[in-house]
Amino acid sequence: MAGLxxxxxxxxxxxxxxxxxxxxxxxxxxLETLTGEWxxxxxxxxxxxxxxxxxPPESEGYTAKMLKGISNNGKHTLFVxxxxxxxxxxxxxxxxPEFSKMPTSQCRTCGETLPxxxxxxxxxxxSKSAEDTEQEIDEDSDEKQDHDDQDNTSPVASEKECPICxxxxxADIIEMHASACVERTSTLEGLxxxxxxxxVEALEEPSATSSQMTPWQNQPTSSAGxxxxxxxxxxxxxxxxxxxxxxxYRETMLDIHASGKPLHLHVNLGDSISDxxxxxxxxxxxxxxxxxxxxxxxxxxxPAIGEGVNRYWFSRVMQKLKExxxxxxxxxxxxxxxxxxPDHLVPSSSAFLLESDLxxxxxxxxxxxxxx
Numbered sequence: 001m002a003g004l005x006x007x008x009x010x011x012x013x014x015x016x017x018x019x020x021x022x023x024x025x026x027x028x029x030x031l032e033t034l035t036g037e038w039x040x041x042x043x044x045x046x047x048x049x050x051x052x053x054x055x056p057p058e059s060e061g062y063t064a065k066m067l068k069g070i071s072n073n074g075k076h077t078l079f080v081x082x083x084x085x086x087x088x089x090x091x092x093x094x095x096x097p098e099f100s101k102m103p104t105s106q107c108r109t110c111g112e113t114l115p116x117x118x119x120x121x122x123x124x125x126x127s128k129s130a131e132d133t134e135q136e137i138d139e140d141s142d143e144k145q146d147h148d149d150q151d152n153t154s155p156v157a158s159e160k161e162c163p164i165c166x167x168x169x170x171a172d173i174i175e176m177h178a179s180a181c182v183e184r185t186s187t188l189e190g191l192x193x194x195x196x197x198x199x200v201e202a203l204e205e206p207s208a209t210s211s212q213m214t215p216w217q218n219q220p221t222s223s224a225g226x227x228x229x230x231x232x233x234x235x236x237x238x239x240x241x242x243x244x245x246x247x248x249y250r251e252t253m254l255d256i257h258a259s260g261k262p263l264h265l266h267v268n269l270g271d272s273i274s275d276x277x278x279x280x281x282x283x284x285x286x287x288x289x290x291x292x293x294x295x296x297x298x299x300x301x302x303p304a305i306g307e308g309v310n311r312y313w314f315s316r317v318m319q320k321l322k323e324x325x326x327x328x329x330x331x332x333x334x335x336x337x338x339x340x341x342p343d344h345l346v347p348s349s350s351a352f353l354l355e356s357d358l359x360x361x362x363x364x365x366x367x368x369x370x371x372x
Contacts, residue, residue, distance in 0.1 A: 006077070007027050007028075008074075009023060009024070009027060011023060011064040011067065011068075012064060013064055013065065014064065014065075015063065015064035016060065016061065016063055016064075017057070017060060017061025017062050017063065018061075019064075020061075020062055020063075020064065020067075024080060028080075029096075030087055031080075034082055034085055034087070037082075037083055037084075038080050038081060038082045038083060039054055039055070039057070039080075039081060039083060040054075040055045040057075040062060040067070040078050040079065040080055040081075041053060041054050041055065041078070041079040041080075041081055042055050042070060042071075042076065042078055042079070043076070043077065043079070052079055052081075055070055055078070102115040102116065102117065103115070103116050104116065104119075105119055107119065107122055107123060107126055109123070109126045109127060110126050159171060169355055170351065170355075235248060235252075236248040236249040236252060246370075250370065250371055253292040253371060254292060254371065254372075256292065257290060257292040257293045257294075258294065260290060260292070260293035260294065261293060262293060262294040262295065262296040263289070263291075263293055263294070263295050263296065264296050264297075264298070265279070265280065265283050265295070265296070265297045265298070265313065266297075266298045266300065267279050267280070267297075267298075267299060267300065267313075268300040268301060269299050269300060269301040269302055270300070270301050273326050274326050274327055277320065277325050277326060277327060278327065280313070280317055281325070281327075281361065284317075284361045284364045284365050284368070285357060285360075285361050289364075291364065291367060291368045291371060292371050295310050295368075295372050296310075297309040297310050297312075297313050299312075310372060314368075314369045314372065317365055317369070318365070318366075318369055321337060321338065321362060321365065321366075322338065322342070322345065323336075324336035324337065325337075335353075336348060337353060337358060337359070337362060347359065
């Protein structure tokens with residue numbers, strides 16, 4: 001069969017065309033799907049590159065007697081060539097039906113049983129594959145050992161303590177943190193002593209010996225606000241409408257703390273933008289604050305008073321959350337807490353911001369703005 005290998009086929013003496021086709025299909029299974037029939041060709045003598053000439057069939061097709069005479073009792077090779085199609089000559093797999101009669105043997109490396117013709121090529125490739133696999137396993141084990149060694153040593157070598165605030169940070173950001181920590185500390189000290197011209201009451205934590213009350217010492221007491229039945233303050237929890245439940249919760253919290261000591265925020269408009277921003281950053285980073293207490297803002301240099309000033313600061317601080325603060329908290333002019341498009345902002349993945357408490361400040365700002 002042209003392109004499918006050479007076979008020695010024995011035909012009964014009286015075989016007709018149909019029987020010959022059946023025998024050929026058994027030897028060459030690809031002939032079963034062939035359409036358009038085939039013809040038999042004969043080489044015109046000589047050796048090497050020889051020209052094939054067609055053997056015309058008889059009126060009833062090819063017969064065994066006819067082929068016997070043409071091949072000189074099987075001494076000459078005959079070629080079967082399709083008329084209208086080209087046979088697929090892609091190498092067959094080892095388990096193809098064409099190799100079912102061939103002797104087989106088992107590969108000692110992988111245990112696969114293959115015909116002898118395939119086994120000669122398979123042994124060479126299988127040996128190389130086994131060597132490559134062993135080499136990869138050795139490399140993987142070496143890499144894993146190196147990685148384990150790095151893991152055992154990295155926690156100590158990759159963390160350092162900030163000399164200013166004594167907080168442990170990763171070694172790759174400790175310099176950036178220390179730079180920002182120095183600026184923040186010096187700014188807060190200036191604010192505490194009035195050197196920056198911005199008055200934010202009680203920047204420090206309340207002390208046990210302090211005789212002056214500060215906004216961050218305002219704790220809710222049983223006498224703060226009118227007394228309300230316990231079931232009334234919990235009504236918002238049972239309301240299925242989220243908007244209505246949020247509104248009732250806000251009203252309830254403001255009523256409870258309506259008589260609490262106000263929180264004071266004093267800012268000098270004559271100061272720089274960064275000084276003003278440090279004022280309300282320090283304001284919202286304070287701890288132990290009851291944010292539902294009344295809010296009183298004062299703008300030094302502006303006659304405005306009352307709720308209008310509060311609304312001004314709430315809108316400004318929310319805008320700063322979107323656009324960023326004009327402070328150097330990591331070798332940049334603007335520190336952005338959120339990244340992305342204006343209508344789809346996501347928290348920044350900066351290592352410094354994640355290690356700091358600025359996102360805690362963000363939560364307090366959003367909650368405070370919601371309440372007031």
